[in-house]
Amino acid sequence: MADAHFPVATLGPGRRLVLWLQGCALACPGCMSRHTWDAAGGYATTVGDLLRLWDEALAEGADGLTVSGGEPLAQPAALAALLRGAAGLRHRYGDRGREADLLVYTGYEPGEV
Ligand code: SF4
Known part of the structure; x- marks a missing residue:
C-alpha cells in the first residue's frame, strides 16, 4: 500500500476515498508515480x-472510491476482495439518491485486463 486519502476531489467525480496500491511493473514512460513501482x-x-x-469515508458522505497506484491489477485477488467488499458497503449510508461509485485506474490496455 502506497497511500490513502479522503477527501480527494481530482481522481473521479465528487469527494472520494483514494487508495494508491504499491507495486507496478509496467514502467510507463513519463510515469509520475515511480515511488509506487517497488x-x-x-x-x-x-x-x-x-x-x-x-466505511468511514461513506459515513462522511463519500461519493466514490478510486483505486490507483502503482498498478492495482498487480494484486488481483486482493483487488477483487476489496472491490467486492466496497460494493457491498456502498448502500449502507444510502439515502442520497444514488450510490457511491467505484473506479479503478490501470495501465493495462482493455484487451490485457
Ligand atoms: S501504470 Fe501507472 S504507476 Fe505504473 S508505470 Fe504506468 S503510470 Fe506509472
Whole structure:
C-alpha cells in the first residue's frame, strides 16, 4: 500500500476515498508515480483495514472510491476482495439518491485486463 486519502476531489467525480496500491511493473514512460513501482515498498495493510477506511469515508458522505497506484491489477485477488467488499458497503449510508461509485485506474490496455 502506497497511500490513502479522503477527501480527494481530482481522481473521479465528487469527494472520494483514494487508495494508491504499491507495486507496478509496467514502467510507463513519463510515469509520475515511480515511488509506487517497488512491490516491496510502501506499507503492509489488509483488505479489512481498507474497507474500514471506505466505511468511514461513506459515513462522511463519500461519493466514490478510486483505486490507483502503482498498478492495482498487480494484486488481483486482493483487488477483487476489496472491490467486492466496497460494493457491498456502498448502500449502507444510502439515502442520497444514488450510490457511491467505484473506479479503478490501470495501465493495462482493455484487451490485457
Ligand atoms: S501504470 Fe501507472 S504507476 Fe505504473 S508505470 Fe504506468 S503510470 Fe506509472
